[in-house]
Amino acid sequence: MINFYNVTKIYPNGVKGLNDVSLTIQKGEFVFLVGPSGAGKTSLIKILFREELPTRGQVLFYGKNISRLKGREIPYLRRKIGMVFQDFRLLPQKTVFENVAFAMEVTGASKKNIRYRVPEVLEWVGLKDKAKVLPSQLSGGEQQRVSIARAIVNSPMVIIADEPTGNLDPETSWELMKLFGEINKTGTTVIMVTHAREIVDSMKRRVIALYEGRINRDEEGGVYCNEL
Amino acid sequence: MSFNTLTYYWREAFASIFRNSWLSIASVGTVAVSLLILGFFSLLVVNANNFTRDLESGLEIRAFLKDGQSKDSIKKIKSEIDKISGISMAEFIPKEQALEEMKKSFGNRKEVLEGLQNDNPLPDGFRVRVSQADQIPVLAGKLSAIAGVDQVVYGHGLVERLVTATKWVRLAGVAILVFLCIAAIFLISTTTRMSVFARRKEIGIMILLGATNWFVRFPYILEGMILGFVGAVFAASAVYVGYISLSAYLEQSLPFVQPITDQETILTVLGGIMGMGLLIGAIGSSFSIRKFLKI
Numbered sequence: 065m066i067n068f069y070n071v072t073k074i075y076p077n078g079v080k081g082l083n084d085v086s087l088t089i090q091k092g093e094f095v096f097l098v099g100p101s102g103a104g105k106t107s108l109i110k111i112l113f114r115e116e117l118p119t120r121g122q123v124l125f126y127g128k129n130i131s132r133l134k135g136r137e138i139p140y141l142r143r144k145i146g147m148v149f150q151d152f153r154l155l156p157q158k159t160v161f162e163n164v165a166f167a168m169e170v171t172g173a174s175k176k177n178i179r180y181r182v183p184e185v186l187e188w189v190g191l192k193d194k195a196k197v198l199p200s201q202l203s204g205g206e207q208q209r210v211s212i213a214r215a216i217v218n219s220p221m222v223i224i225a226d227e228p229t230g231n232l233d234p235e236t237s238w239e240l241m242k243l244f245g246e247i248n249k250t251g252t253t254v255i256m257v258t259h260a261r262e263i264v265d266s267m268k269r270r271v272i273a274l275y276e277g278r279i280n281r282d283e284e285g286g287v288y289c290n291e292l
Numbered sequence: 293m294s295f296n297t298l299t300y301y302w303r304e305a306f307a308s309i310f311r312n313s314w315l316s317i318a319s320v321g322t323v324a325v326s327l328l329i330l331g332f333f334s335l336l337v338v339n340a341n342n343f344t345r346d347l348e349s350g351l352e353i354r355a356f357l358k359d360g361q362s363k364d365s366i367k368k369i370k371s372e373i374d375k376i377s378g379i380s381m382a383e384f385i386p387k388e389q390a391l392e393e394m395k396k397s398f399g400n401r402k403e404v405l406e407g408l409q410n411d412n413p414l415p416d417g418f419r420v421r422v423s424q425a426d427q428i429p430v431l432a433g434k435l436s437a438i439a440g441v442d443q444v445v446y447g448h449g450l451v452e453r454l455v456t457a458t459k460w461v462r463l464a465g466v467a468i469l470v471f472l473c474i475a476a477i478f479l480i481s482t483t484t485r486m487s488v489f490a491r492r493k494e495i496g497i498m499i500l501l502g503a504t505n506w507f508v509r510f511p512y513i514l515e516g517m518i519l520g521f522v523g524a525v526f527a528a529s530a531v532y533v534g535y536i537s538l539s540a541y542l543e544q545s546l547p548f549v550q551p552i553t554d555q556e557t558i559l560t561v562l563g564g565i566m567g568m569g570l571l572i573g574a575i576g577s578s579f580s581i582r583k584f585l586k587i
Contacts, residue, residue, distance in 0.1 A: 170498055172296065172507075218502075
């Protein structure tokens with residue numbers, strides 16, 4: 065469970081990223097974060113990932129106050145959150161297998177566990193045959209599948225996807241959405257920032273719309289934008 | 293820390309050493325040169341200390357007598373010397389013995405003194421030992437006041453100068469060492485900074501995946517330590533070989549110089565070089581990684 069209590073984020077240059085935002089995301093929810101650029105979506109994610117600290121307010125991640133984490137505790141918070149980015153952020157000189165395995169290596173997992181778990185996850189995202197291929201030899205959709213595999217390989221509690229389909233064609237986007245839907249079915253919370261209107265509208269999930277740092281709208285089974 | 297993580301650290305460290313091989317060689321070279329100079333300076337200081345101590349313990353006053361003293365007057369002078377308080381021992385050295393001693397100190401070059409046997413220019417004299425070294429100037433003055441004493445010589449000024457010189461050698465040594473260490477640290481930090489910079493994206497992803505700071509940092513610190521250690525091994529070998537041959541040469545050609553040759557002292561210095569190599573490497577690389585970990 066994630067709780068934001070009156071969270072305000074003001075950057076050193078005076079820009080307000082978030083303005084008194086309070087929200088709760090339950091375990092196992094699928095949430096779309098929508099809004100124009102500069103609305104505060106990225107600030108919200110960065111605070112949740114403890115890349116930034118809120119100026120005011122409290123954020124609880126499964127009961128733990130994120131602002132009070134000590135420096136050495138931060139990596140362990142991040143291991144509970146799987147991140148997926150628009151630009152994939154894969155290591156170009158490592159193979160698909162190695163990219164996914166890297167997420168496990170970082171946590172000090174044993175070779176045995178890695179050899180068992182990585183193929184399992186790759187099969188799950190449909191890239192079993194491409195394990196030895198470099199990311200540059202894959203299509204954008206496939207690269208994003210690798211990054212999804214990397215995000216879930218350590219079985220995180222929450223997946224945060226920052227415009228995961230931003231660089232992909234609609235058909236590929238749909239396939240990836242199905243994947244995120246399946247991840248969500250296993251009980252993993254999914255928070256997705258997106259501008260893909262059709263996807264949001266047809267998925268009928270909870271939509272949180274941000275505007276100028278405030279929550280403009282928060283509804284179950286919502287649509288991308290209902291005023292226009 | 294699992295075995296897997298340990299192999300990861302070593303693999304990464306060696307990978308980046310070989311990736312920037314020229315810079316690695318330059319760092320090893322700088323460390324080696326710095327530690328080489330450090331090693332020789334330490335040995336110089338150790339030797340100078342030893343030399344000073346030897347000289348101080350052997351400190352004595354030589355009171356030379358006017359030529360042609362009779363045995364009686366020599367006895368009289370001896371009894372007057374014995375009367376002065378603060379003098380622990382006075383020994384008469386006839387000119388023949390003085391010449392013998394001089395020959396001894398010349399070692400295998402004593403031929404230069406051949407021929408002086410029959411026409412010995414050295415005067416008779418007393419060798420006087422004192423109980424306290426700082427009393428030497430006062431006692432020397434008293435000795436020279438005795439009738440029949442021609443000249444009083446003591447090594448006090450020499451020792452003082454030697455102590456001052458040792459102090460300066462030590463001070464200059466420390467200054468040069470600090471400077472060289474900074475240079476070595478700087479170069480190591482540049483080397484690791486290159487590998488850190490080349491992989492900043494990877495580091496960003498590691499942090500994203502929940503790597504601890506130590507997990508990110510350790511391969512680079514290990515890299516620095518390996519470079520520092522390899523440099524130190526070169527330096528230590530060079531210092532050892534150089535010092536052994538130099539001290540052998542000095543013993544041969546300058547018999548009155550006694551360089552320290554006991555293994556324990558030399559090994560301590562060599563061990564210090566190795567330790568400094570590791571330390572310099574670790575410090576240099578931790579500097580370069582620091583700013584990349586602020587996420």
